[in-house]
Amino acid sequence: MELKLDVPLANELDPDRIPAEAVPENFVSYTLKHQEARPPVTWSNWYREMHWLYLFIFCILPTLALIAAWSTPLRLGTFIWAVIYGYTTALGITAGYHRLWTHRAYKATKGLEYTLAILGAGVVEGSIAWWARAHRAHHRYTDTDLDPYNAHKGLLYSHIGWLIFKPRRRPGPADVSDLRPNPVVIWQHKYYLPLAFIMAIVIPTAVCGYGWGDWRGGFVWASLIRLAVGQHSTFCINSLCHWLGDKPYDDKLTPTDSLFSALLTMGEGYHNYHHQFPMDYRNGYKWYQYDPTKWFLWTCEKLGFATHLKTFSDNEVQKGELTIQLKHLRHKQEALSWPSEKSDLPVITWEDYQRQAESRTLICIAGFVHDISDFFDKHPGGSHLLEKNVGKDATTAFFGGLYDHSHAAHNLLAMKRVGILLGGAPHGSEERVVPPSQHLRITRYGELAGGGYPQ
Secondary structure: OOOOOOOOOOOOOOHHHOOHHHOOOOHHHHHHHHOOOOOOOOOOOHHHOEOHHHHHHHHHHHHHHHHHHHOOOOOHHHHHHHHHHHHHHHHHHHHHHHHHHHOOOOEEOHHHHHHHHHHHHOOOOOOHHHHHHHHHHHHHOOOOOOOOOOHHHOHHHHHHHHHHEOOOOOOOOOOOOOOOOOHHHHHHHHOHHHHHHHHHHHHHHHHHHHHHOOHHHHHHHHHHHHHHHHHHHHHHHHOHHHOOOEOOOOOOOOOOEOHHHHHHOOOOOEHHHHHHOOOOOOOOOOOOOOOHHHHHHHHHHHHOOEEOOOOOOHHHHHHHHHHHHHHHHHHHHHOOOOOOOHHHOOEEOHHHHHHHHOOOOEEEEOOEEEEOHHHHHHOOOOHHHHHOOOOOEOHHHHEOOOOEOOHHHHHHHHOOEEEEEOOOOOOOOHHHHOOHHHOOOOOOHHHHHOOOOOO
């Protein structure tokens, strides 16, 4: 038996059979140009453009559950069971649907595959085949109109709107050829409806009913409320994880890293990392980051249920992190005021310098002439130390002769440059000429290519 998956493409070809020469340079633009979009949703057609089944499952049913919960006491045993069962079924999505079948981040034994497939059905988010196909399209076309839950269309749309309303465009094509022959995927897809009903409704209700006689509480709290929480936890990966948090590895796209999002999504909240390194079995790359799925898979490997857990090179991960850090530093650097470049300063002779110093408070240090008029009365060592060096070369005194000045003093002095002494700095070195704040200055590629580092 072969599983038939819907893999739409502008030219209706299967993506794993598209010849390389047929792929245009900008596939997204090409597809959007040649693919007709559905008409916009209006007040006159909205009822025809809705997925009524999804609306019932994801909106109406949780609302009815909340109403029922108001009159249904929550017993301690039912609460504990709902939490345990909620975490367990969520692993079917995070460890199974997401990291195993969508991203192939590890290999699992058949026993673990069937277990995760059954647990995943208990969250009622569609079969593995449907879920993985949509999520692969999301990664391939992130933030474009071929992304089924495009974050640029708004927080509500990316959270649940893409399910409630029929998409204006078909999701971009994604290669799912590896899922077609998978017997577990085929089996779950074939029997998905009874599996979902048993795992989502029957089992959580029966455990509470047979266990401690709480049939109503089991149905309302352990089944319906638990189901709504699990579903919207997963939906937060598509919405909140593209909106709240930081972008430590790449800032071109919307995915973010956030501990708060990770707590809501079973560790899937380190989404910026995940979009950069999707085949890594970890979402929380650092050992202390909250990622229960990562710890679950690590345990499965130790027990022999999982193998080939994929990790991305630490060296390359740190390169990505450093790139963003340098970019932030560059922005911070550009917001500060810096000394005038050498090419912007006039060159003056020693005689001219001494003549100007008769009417201005000028001091020569390391080949630069500085106007210290506004600092004369603020000098910590007293104005008399500056006064006796006006019109002279104070390089030796500044670099330890009288006092070995701090980095702050060097940086401040550089801001007071008004000229360059003809003949250079016979007493100084290049290290002395460059203030400490510019020793590790962040330089753009274009500046390097254009003729070297800033002076």
